[in-house]
Amino acid sequence: MPVHNSDISEVFNRTADYLDIKGENPFRIRAYRNAARIIGSLSRSVADMVAHEEDLTKIQGIGQDLAGKIKEIVKTGTLPLLEQLKRELSPELSALMEIPGLGPKRVKVLYDEMGIRSVDELRQAAEEGKVRTLPGFGAKTESVILEEIGKIKETKKGGLRLKLAVAEQVVEPLVGYLKKIAGVKEIDVAGSYRRRRETVGDLDILVACGQSCPVMDKFVGYEDVEKTLSRGKTRSSVVFRNGIQVDLRVVPEASYGAALLYFTGSKAHNIAIRKIAQKKKLKINEYGVFRGEKRIAGRTEKDVYKQVGLPWIEPELREDRGEVEAAQEKRLPRLVRLEDIRGDLHVHTTWSDGRSSLEDMAEAAKRLGYEYLAVSDHSKHVTVAHGLDEKRLSQQIKEIDRLNGKLKGLRLLKSIELDILESGSLDLPDRVLEDLDLVICSVHSKFNLSREKQTERIIRAMDNPHVHIFCHPTGRLINERRPYEVDLERVMNAAKERGCHLELNAHPDRLDLDDVECKRAKEIGLKVAIATDAHSLDDLRFMRFGVGQARRGWLEPEDVLNTKSWEELEGFLKRY
């Protein structure tokens, strides 16, 4: 089993939990958490770096000690320090930290005073009314603990983070409602929603308004609110009926930019910015930038960045993945925008499992201002999708030629989404592929192959000189299906060697490649096709999610295939 970056990240976070419970030096704990975060969002596989004997201390936040520990984790899958801590305390103890309201200090009290070692033991003690007798605990805390334990099982099966598209459906009416309240001058959805993360844990709404504005009352009284968690003058938290937590923060106009920066995060980005401020003898908080007592900026985000000597940084980049350094060195990417997109390279029609006709899809693409649309229905092996065989594909090609004759301003590209068979061969013969403008291919079956076999299978498919794009490269479905085992780095390098490209599937359930993988593709020098995989007219609008993910992956217009005109694109589709 290869050790992934996320595995290393997990080991470090667990270790930090235990050190935290033991009351170790908080800065040592921070170093572990910091390392967990950095490794988790690194675009290179650390296991690969170890295999190539690269110097891990080159990674910011990793010193001699952690570099050694990473090597141990890569070799053995675990860390002796963590195993020892688990033995010393209890293997299930860190699970207690997952319960909201319980941090290291309280877990330590539970352990020291009552010998509580697991969630089950905690539940029992709470049910017997013993927890409330502990120092720092009370009846309220005890009932909250019981309530949260009850929720653990529900959330585990559902997946706690909401997909961005689902969050959008909640947010838009809420923002519409809040905007109408008299006195509200500015409103933004901040947090991971603004950073366009693929999922959001909660929603952070920021409002600028005067002191007498009733926005807080109106917010907790909103029709979707099921429960109010906290209610203050400047901050309130509620839970909506669908389970999502929504926080509202109210600030004066003069602080709006500082607050927007603060609440957009990420936390790691904010820390990086504040550290720079500190060196300049400045203090940044959600109310502004301060020199001593005096506020010197805060009205806009741009003002705040300017005070620390930085240009404004796009929200999608704010993950402390190198954007702060890039800003300092004036080499921030000029991120791709939705307006740069000139066409969609992966859509389905009623010829296979799409719900809209070829002609309707073409008209919808025209309305979006696209110059081209690739009609890429499934091939025959995907029988459930009514995939096209050779004969029906030839018929569709004729139909596309006919439509292209009468469509003005939009070119339909003759395409197909070929199924990659287990052997790596494709399920239509080369002679029909020659008549197509674009050939894309995907894995739709046999997700359980070994990493080696899956990787070989995909690379073999790209060996076929007619193939242009490998679609939804990891096969994952957000919150539903893990990626299949595949050496994506090898696939990327193989694609690069062959003049193939990778898709960033813009469907909000997929967003596959993810942000980190996009960044890696760019570093390798691959072009990415942002495509919707639309099965209906509405789905064509998924492009915004794909562009958001691409922006998180630092992609610029030149990194994206479908920002090109058809003439340019044709050139990129020539195989080496």
Added chain:
DNA sequence: GCCGTTTTCGGCCCGACTGTTTTCAGTCG
């Protein structure tokens, strides 16, 4: 445990809200 235009020691981001406090610790973001 990491890091360095404060460079091998001595620092390490900042504030709101809650509950259990009698002046604040713990947790969260």
